[in-house]
Amino acid sequence: xxxxxMYELGTKKSTxxxxxxxxxxxxxxxxxxxxxxxxxxxxxxxxxxxxxxxAVDILTNMEPSAIHGYTxxxxxxxxxxxxxxxxxxxFGMHITEKNxxxxxxxxxxxxxxxxALSQPEDEYITxxxxxxxxxxxxxxxxGKLVVVPAQPEDWQIDFAAFERLVNNHTKAVIVxxxxxxxxxxxxxxxxxxxxxxxxxxxxxxxxxxxxIADEPYREIAFEGxxxxxxxxxxxxxxxxxxxxxSFSLPGERxxxxxxxxxxxxxxKVYGAIAGAARVLTHVNAPSLWQLVVxxxxxxxSDISTYVKNGQLLYQGLxxxxxxxxxxxxxxxxxxxxxxxxxxxxxxxxxxxxxxxVPGTDFGCPGYFRAAYCIKTETIKKSLPLFKxxxxxxx
Amino acid sequence: xxxxxMYELGTKKSTxxxxxxxxxxxxxxxxxxxxxxxxxxxxxxxxxxxxxxxAVDILTNMEPSAIHGYTxxxxxxxxxxxxxxxxxxxFGMHITEKNxxxxxxxxxxxxxxxxALSQPEDEYITxxxxxxxxxxxxxxxxGKLVVVPAQPEDWQIDFAAFERLVNNHTKAVIVxxxxxxxxxxxxxxxxxxxxxxxxxxxxxxxxxxxxIADEPYREIAFEGxxxxxxxxxxxxxxxxxxxxxSFSLPGERxxxxxxxxxxxxxxKVYGAIAGAARVLTHVNAPSLWQLVVxxxxxxxSDISTYVKNGQLLYQGLxxxxxxxxxxxxxxxxxxxxxxxxxxxxxxxxxxxxxxxVPGTDFGCPGYFRAAYCIKTETIKKSLPLFKxxxxxxx
Numbered sequence: 007x008x009x010x011x012m013y014e015l016g017t018k019k020s021t022x023x024x025x026x027x028x029x030x031x032x033x034x035x036x037x038x039x040x041x042x043x044x045x046x047x048x049x050x051x052x053x054x055x056x057x058x059x060x061a062v063d064i065l066t067n068m069e070p071s072a073i074h075g076y077t078x079x080x081x082x083x084x085x086x087x088x089x090x091x092x093x094x095x096x097f098g099m100h101i102t103e104k105n106x107x108x109x110x111x112x113x114x115x116x117x118x119x120x121x122a123l124s125q126p127e128d129e130y131i132t133x134x135x136x137x138x139x140x141x142x143x144x145x146x147x148x149g150k151l152v153v154v155p156a157q158p159e160d161w162q163i164d165f166a167a168f169e170r171l172v173n174n175h176t177k178a179v180i181v182x183x184x185x186x187x188x189x190x191x192x193x194x195x196x197x198x199x200x201x202x203x204x205x206x207x208x209x210x211x212x213x214x215x216x217x218i219a220d221e222p223y224r225e226i227a228f229e230g231x232x233x234x235x236x237x238x239x240x241x242x243x244x245x246x247x248x249x250x251x252s253f254s255l256p257g258e259r260x261x262x263x264x265x266x267x268x269x270x271x272x273x274k275v276y277g278a279i280a281g282a283a284r285v286l287t288h289v290n291a292p293s294l295w296q297l298v299v300x301x302x303x304x305x306x307s308d309i310s311t312y313v314k315n316g317q318l319l320y321q322g323l324x325x326x327x328x329x330x331x332x333x334x335x336x337x338x339x340x341x342x343x344x345x346x347x348x349x350x351x352x353x354x355x356x357x358x359x360x361x362x363v364p365g366t367d368f369g370c371p372g373y374f375r376a377a378y379c380i381k382t383e384t385i386k387k388s389l390p391l392f393k394x395x396x397x398x399x400x
Numbered sequence: 401x402x403x404x405x406m407y408e409l410g411t412k413k414s415t416x417x418x419x420x421x422x423x424x425x426x427x428x429x430x431x432x433x434x435x436x437x438x439x440x441x442x443x444x445x446x447x448x449x450x451x452x453x454x455a456v457d458i459l460t461n462m463e464p465s466a467i468h469g470y471t472x473x474x475x476x477x478x479x480x481x482x483x484x485x486x487x488x489x490x491f492g493m494h495i496t497e498k499n500x501x502x503x504x505x506x507x508x509x510x511x512x513x514x515x516a517l518s519q520p521e522d523e524y525i526t527x528x529x530x531x532x533x534x535x536x537x538x539x540x541x542x543g544k545l546v547v548v549p550a551q552p553e554d555w556q557i558d559f560a561a562f563e564r565l566v567n568n569h570t571k572a573v574i575v576x577x578x579x580x581x582x583x584x585x586x587x588x589x590x591x592x593x594x595x596x597x598x599x600x601x602x603x604x605x606x607x608x609x610x611x612i613a614d615e616p617y618r619e620i621a622f623e624g625x626x627x628x629x630x631x632x633x634x635x636x637x638x639x640x641x642x643x644x645x646s647f648s649l650p651g652e653r654x655x656x657x658x659x660x661x662x663x664x665x666x667x668k669v670y671g672a673i674a675g676a677a678r679v680l681t682h683v684n685a686p687s688l689w690q691l692v693v694x695x696x697x698x699x700x701s702d703i704s705t706y707v708k709n710g711q712l713l714y715q716g717l718x719x720x721x722x723x724x725x726x727x728x729x730x731x732x733x734x735x736x737x738x739x740x741x742x743x744x745x746x747x748x749x750x751x752x753x754x755x756x757v758p759g760t761d762f763g764c765p766g767y768f769r770a771a772y773c774i775k776t777e778t779i780k781k782s783l784p785l786f787k788x789x790x791x792x793x794x
Contacts, residue, residue, distance in 0.1 A: 007608060007665060008672035012516050016675025017667075053464035061688075065456050070447035074649045110504065110653070113681040122406045139678075146679035214401060255468045257687025259504070259653075271401060273411075278402035281410025284533075285540035287507040292686045293651025 015142055021367050022046070025352075029361050036359065042388040043361045044376040047186060047337070049254040051311045051379070057253055060301045061294065068297075077296060079280060079289035081108025081262070085300030089262060092303035097235035105266055107279055108291040110259035112222040113139065115246030116180070118263065119218050120147045121282035122275070128177040130218075133163055135187050135340060135368035135375075137220070140180060149177070156370045161190035161331055161340070165199060172207050178216035178244075179204065183233060184223040184335025187368045187375035189316070191231040191334040201240040208242075214270040217243040222261070225252035225307040227335040228316065241268035244275075249299050251336075252307040260295035312337045315378040315385055322389035323376075326396040337379040340365065344399040348372055354398065358391040409536055415761050416440070419746075423755050430753065436782040437755045438770040441580060441731070443648040445705045445773070451647055454695045458688065471690060473674060473683035475502025475656070479694030483656060486697035491629035499660055501673055502685040504653035506616040509640030510574070511537045512657065513612050515676035516669070518543050522571040524612075527557055529581050529734060529762035529769075531614070534574060543571070550764045555584035555725055555734070559593060566601050572610035572638075573598065577627060578617040578729025581762045581769035583710070585625040585728040595634040602636075608664040611637040616655070619646035619701035621729040622710065635662035638669075643693050645730075646701040654689035706731045709772040709779055716783035717770075720790040731773040734759065738793040742766055748792065752785040 025045045033041045064073055080086070086103035093099050109115045120130070124147040132140055134156040144151045152171050157164040172179075181200070183192040192200075204215050219236045224247065227233045237243040248261035265276045283289050316333030323330050323341055330341035343351035348364035348371055355362050355374075365373030378385060419439045427435045458467055474480070480497035487493050503509045514524070518541040526534055528550040538545045546565050551558040566573075575594070577586040586594075598609050613630045618641065621627045631637040642655035659670045677683050710727030717724050717735055724735035737745035742758035742765055749756050749768075759767030772779060 008516055008668050009518050009676070010672075012672040012675035012679070013668055014675065015678055016516075016673065017671035048465075048470050050465065053468050058459050058464065062456055062459050065452050065459075070452065070648065071442075071444065074447050074651045076442050076650045110681070110686075117679070117681045122402055122410075124403050142679055143681070254464065256470045257468045257684060257690075259684065259686050274402050274407055277411035278404075278406040279410065281406035281408065282403070284409055285406070285511070285536055286680050287504070287511045287537070287682070290651055290653065292504075292653050292689070294688075295686070296651075 022363055025361050025363065028356060032359055041359045041361065042384055042391065043380065044378065045361045045363050047377050047379065049251055049256060049337070049379050050381065051254050051308055053254040054305065054308060056302055056305050057255070057298060060298045064294065064297050073294055073297065075293065077290050077293055079283065081106065081291055082293070082296045082300065085296045088300040088303050093264065097238065099235065099237065099266070101264065101266055105264055107263045107265065107276070107283065108296055109261050109263055109283070110288055110291050111250055111261040112220055112246050112248035113143070114259070114286070114288050115248070115261055115263045116218055116220055117143045117146075118279055118282045118286060118288060119178070119244050119246065120144055120149060121286060122278035123177050123216065124149050125177070127175050129173070129175040130178050130180060131168070131171055131176055132180040133168075135185070135365060135370035135373070136180070137182060137186050138367055153369050158342070158373070161185065161188035162192060162196045163200060165203065169203060172203070172215070174211045176207070176215050178218050180218045180220060181236065182220040184227055186223065186336055187338045187363070187365070188331065188340040189333050189336050189338045190331060191227050191233055194232070194234045197234045197236060197239050204240060214242045219243055219245045221245060222248040222251050223336040226309050226312055226337065228309070228313055228333060231334045233335070237264070237266045237268065242270055244269070253299070253302070255295070258292060258295050260291055260299055311382070312379065315380070315382055318382065319376060319378045319385050322385070323392060326389070326393045328392070328396065337377060339376045339378065340370075340373050341376070343372055343374055344396060346372055348374055355395055358395055360388060360391055360395065416757055419755050419757065422750060426753055435753045435755065436778055436785065437774065438772065439755045439757050441771050441773065443645055443650060443731070443773050444775065445648050445702055447648040448699065448702060450696055450699050451649070451692060454692045455688065458691050467688055467691065469687065471684050471687055473677065475500065475685055476687070476690045476694065479690045482694040482697050487658065491632065493629065493631065493660070495658065495660055499658055501657045501659065501670070501677065502690055503655050503657055503677065504682055504685050505644055505655040506614055506640050506642035507533065507537070508653070508680070508682050509642070509655055509657045510612055510614055511540075512673055512676045512680060512682060513572070513638050513640065514538055514541045514543060515680060516672035517571050517610065519571070521569050523567070523569040524572050524574060525562070525565055525570055526574040527562075529579070529759060529764035529767065530574070531576060531580050532761055532763075547763050552736070552767070555579065555582035556586060556590045557594060559597065563597060566597070566609070568605045570601070570609050572612050574612045574614060575630065576614040578621055580617065580730055581732045581757070581759070582725065582734040583727050583730050583732045584725060585621050585627055588626070588628045591628045591630060591633050598634060608636045613637055613639045615639060616642040616645050617730040620703050620706055620731065622703070622707055622727060625728045627729070631658070631660045631662065635660075636664055638663070647693070647696070649689070652686060652689050654685055654693055705776070706773065709774070709776055712776065713770060713772045713779050716779070717786060720783070720787045722786070722790065731771060733770045733772065734764075734767050735770070737766055737768055738790060740766055742768055749789055752789055754782060754785055754789065
């Protein structure tokens with residue numbers, strides 16, 4: 007009577023949801039301030055004042071129909087020009103408005119790319135640990151998700167494993183850096199090596215293999231870590247961006263896709279993106295927010311809270327005896343569990359009201375994700391509890 | 401290399417697009433004020449002040465994270481409650497927040513429904529004239545669109561033709577009233593008859609047949625015409641609503657789906673809708689606009705301009721010798737062309753800079769659509785030109 011796959015996708019309770027409900031129950035019992043919820047990737051840095059000011063100014067001073075009317079399908083041309091100029095000045099690119107397609111955020115951007123590119127038997131490669139929605143999105147357009155096992159010592163890429171998995175069916179490689187959930191930033195060396203391998207594979211298979219760069223965390227990279235702009239290293243790159251994290255606007259659904267001129271058969275790819283956006287009903291990204299991000303294209307993201315929280319949690323975990331790669335970007339740590347079974351470990355952490363997400367959910371068993379986009383005070387108070395938890399394993 | 405169907409959908413120039421480009425060219429030559437563009441359904445009544453005031457008040461006085469943070473996937477529960485209360489009081493329904501799923505407008509709502517319901521070999525029935533995107537949306541989920549021929553004398557439903565087309569594969573019937581492009585409102589008698597036939601067919605085929613009520617124009621119904629709330633007449637109705645037209649917010653992408661408790665297997669249908677929204681990346685409709693429409697749920701739509709424009713254009717066309725059904729709702733008239741070939745007729749109208757859309761695009765050859773959501777002054781100035789055009793056929 008309904009599509010069963012959709013029913014399953016809409017009703018299967020996710021681990022994060024289960025943890026969330028446990029957290030709500032415990033908050034009712036012991037008080038909100040005694041629950042340490044590291045489970046959600048909801049930015050806690052307030053939306054910057056310049057965003058509020060831009061939105062209020064636009065609402066107050068512009069003609070309503072110019073704010074709220076339909077834009078052309080790919081988005082307001084002036085906004086796309088402003089964003090293209092900003093990308094050019096920050097990353098040394100040479101794009102124009104015709105290379106941008108405004109979308110309702112990064113998830114919309116990547117599903118549009120999957121829908122635009124997918125032909126029967128296509129495979130999409132991603133690297134563990136990875137954002138679990140990739141699987142639902144890829145399978146929904148009939149594609150197959152292929153996962154390269156993790157390289158836990160530094161969360162860069164296991165290239166030997168990667169090379170074994172690329173084949174003639176590979177349509178695209180999904181790159182997510184700064185990474186959710188590992189908190190790692192792929193180095194320039196990693197991106198160069200990835201580009202080199204893919205260029206060779208493109209020659210071998212006589213067709214383009216795209217990189218889909220999923221970059222909602224691009225602006226959240228810490229001192230000493232630079233996020234390479236992948237189109238500069240690899241021609242067939244589609245960049246999927248979102249303002250959800252950089253400007254703390256996750257609810258407003260605003261972002262874009264960059265399709266550089268260097269992409270093989272640019273017209274064909276951009277056209278297919280327009281068609282995919284149309285049938286996924288993602289033409290015309292929310293119009294007020296298009297205007298706001300157009301105005302604020304060159305404004306900085308305030309990442310100081312994430313820097314402070316990341317260092318505090320990292321040091322606390324290491325002091326408690328956890329193995330963990332240093333925070334590099336985004337707002338996640340991905341430490342090793344103190345027992346093999348990550349579900350059992352996260353269950354045990356709940357005794358201390360520490361809410362952690364098992365790594366298996368991100369394709370990486372034996373680890374856990376701790377999202378530190380929460381109050382600094384909460385992290386401080388949680389550290390003795392992590393110590394107690396670790397003591398159970400000594 | 402890309403999905404060719406998506407490429408075609410993204411690049412095939414639509415008739416409206418071609419007309420739009422002609423209009424831009426002519427505006428450059430003869431001046432904006434001498435081009436009579438009846439081609440676009442972009443509301444020209446300004447967004448009401450109460451919308452601006454609500455948005456500015458929310459931005460100024462609420463915590464940014466409460467405005468812009470993620471909502472739960474189906475939308476802010478308080479907003480859904482406010483909208484449910486408003487629907488109950490206006491239409492005598494008994495729904496709660498659990499019956500609503502917030503979306504990015506009516507197009508998103510209906511594609512989510514198609515994706516949620518569709519199983520192999522499903523057919524969707526609609527009535528000519530119809531909104532042409534239905535075909536792209538239905539085919540994109542593997543469904544087949546079946547079109548019931550028009551009943552031009554009153555634009556109600558040709559039930560004999562309809563009954564011949566319903567079969568065991570019919571998953572749903574798409575009802576769009578007030579109608580784009582005919583401007584007709586389906587009467588209570590029409591809806592009752594439709595419900596009666598479908599109830600009999602459900603019994604015959606032993607499975608539910610849904611009505612998908614696509615209602616972006618619900619609030620734009622003129623004196624003497626009432627838009628029946630279809631769930632009151634037929635249990636298996638999903639209502640797809642948008643604030644694009646009623647509050648002149650087409651760019652902001654905000655609307656909802658109503659899934660009443662009376663729908664067969666409610667949990668299954670609502671669950672599938674949640675799954676479809678997830679893979680179409682339509683969870684969490686734009687959060688500021690959720691709050692705004694929640695506050696303004698009971699505010700009136702100002703339709704006075706459409707009433708005035710509709711009457712003026714209707715009278716002018718009739719005086720010029722056109723056959724046309726009286727305006728009932730939305731902001732479209734759908735008169736008979738003065739020659740059989742509607743493309744040739746609309747082409748000839750362009751000589752007078754009258755931009756009209758051929759009815760063939762809406763599955764109804766021999767007619768044309770005139771959207772009167774434009775300046776009243778423009779309509780006044782256009783009437784002598786319609787007379788000249790008509791004179792060519794005398």
